[in-house]
Amino acid sequence: MTGRVLVAYGTTNGSTAQIAEAVAHVLCKEGLTAEARPAPSVASTETYDAVVVGGALYAGRWHKDARRFVRRHRRALAARPLWFFSSGPLDASASERNIPPVPGVRRAMDRLGVREHITFGGSLEEGARGRVAQMILRNGKGGDFRDLPAIEAWAERLAEEMTVA
Numbered sequence: 001m002t003g004r005v006l007v008a009y010g011t012t013n014g015s016t017a018q019i020a021e022a023v024a025h026v027l028c029k030e031g032l033t034a035e036a037r038p039a040p041s042v043a044s045t046e047t048y049d050a051v052v053v054g055g056a057l058y059a060g061r062w063h064k065d066a067r068r069f070v071r072r073h074r075r076a077l078a079a080r081p082l083w084f085f086s087s088g089p090l091d092a093s094a095s096e097r098n099i100p101p102v103p104g105v106r107r108a109m110d111r112l113g114v115r116e117h118i119t120f121g122g123s124l125e126e127g128a129r130g131r132v133a134q135m136i137l138r139n140g141k142g143g144d145f146r147d148l149p150a151i152e153a154w155a156e157r158l159a160e161e162m163t164v165a
């Protein structure tokens, strides 16, 4: 496959957008034509040959934009090579072990034939929206736990699979 790849994401505070941008950047470096876009801004996925969907985790669920995207585009997505990622844990756990998808994401994976899912560490920093976010920060539990080498390594593997396909 040498075609166009969409990396659609659902984010509240922007850190998942940056992961999606990093994934798209690696895919482009590997010779694919990839773009990262906020999930609600994607009207159609028909022009893409493969899709990656990423969602931040909030209260044990994927970000609503990622959930809606998958629901709205389910037919087109099921007909394309498809990968998911989640971003969330505010500790090193995602770098240390494989964290399985939350149940809702697992069900969507089964329905759509998603090839693979990975959980990346998340980030929560000053200025994050919401009362709970502020509370987490006040309790000193925030920080940036995104693992760029792991994100890039995953994207490189995706590029390989897409190129073979």
Ligand SMILES: Cc1cc2nc3c(=O)[nH]c(=O)nc-3n(C[C@H](O)[C@H](O)[C@H](O)COP(=O)(O)O)c2cc1C
Residues within 6 Å of the ligand: 010, 011, 012, 013, 014, 015, 016, 017, 056, 057, 058, 059, 060, 061, 087, 088, 089, 090, 121, 122, 123, 124, 130, 132, 133, 136
């Ligand atoms: C209210 C709230 C709920 C959260 N719930 C979860 C959760 O259930 N699981 C998880 O791994 N991370 C959880 N997190 C951490 C976020 O997923 C993490 O900050 C993520 O990187 C946010 O992505 P965003 O910057 O793209 O919005 C939560 C954070 C907040 C503020």
